[in-house]
Amino acid sequence: MLYRSKPPLWAVVSSALITLVSISTQAAVVASDDASQSAYSDGWQGGDNGGSGWGSSWTLNSFANGGAAGFFVGSSGGNGGGNIDTGSSKSWGMYANSGGSPLSEAIRSFNGTLSVGQSVSLKMDNGFVNSGGTVGFGLRNSSGVNRFELFFVGGESFYKYNDGTSSTATSIGFTRDGIQITFTQNAANGFSVSIVSGASSASYTGTMSGSDIDRIRFFNSNSGSGSDHDLFFNSLQLVPEPTNVALTLFGVLACAGGVWSRVRRSRSVTMAESHTSASNRPA
Ligand SMILES: [Ca+2]
């Protein structure tokens, strides 16, 4: 009876394996892409599926709305300042020229849902942004709801992020040299985001209203006319592999299982000793 109270090894292992398989099927697959991949040698079009690991090809939407909007491949040095290019001077370009309320947006799905421990990183290089324009990216769920956004609003001084509830200004100021952003889901609804701009960097943590991110959306809403107003992205990555996330959790589970096993064993021994003492006690 007492011996049976110790958790059998098969129960601990099967429980951990069920958790591991569950996490592996839910977590997003490791993925990467950049503008120097062959899919973009003829430009950036809807249906392009460069890199590897993604849940979909690019969906590119442009809404002229009285202006002009669209996509191209070129050097992000074209908007002034430095660049975020890969290969032979290539970045993904987006324009949304003044004359109305033009919008260009590029959307790509992950192969799975972003899980605790996984990160999305990318580079963004915006040009000037007219007052009334906004450029940036959002991490969304399958219904298109933004769980997190990072952007620059024309006329302001600093990049901002939005956790789905409110916007917060970062300490990273406007630049045309490009910035690198790493977003990490660090808890069920928690995130951390780090931004590197030249020699400056800043990190923030927060809470989202949901943990079902499965796609990214780049957007240029009316940045303005001229190549110095173009917006660029590049070097999009999703890491680590779900097996690494699962194995880490497997290790935690196995460790917890071992501790639990020792606690139960210790209790059993204590109970066995007291039982022996009780049974040896004179009636
Ligand atoms: Ca192409």
Ligand SMILES: [Ca+2]
């Ligand atoms: Ca630039």
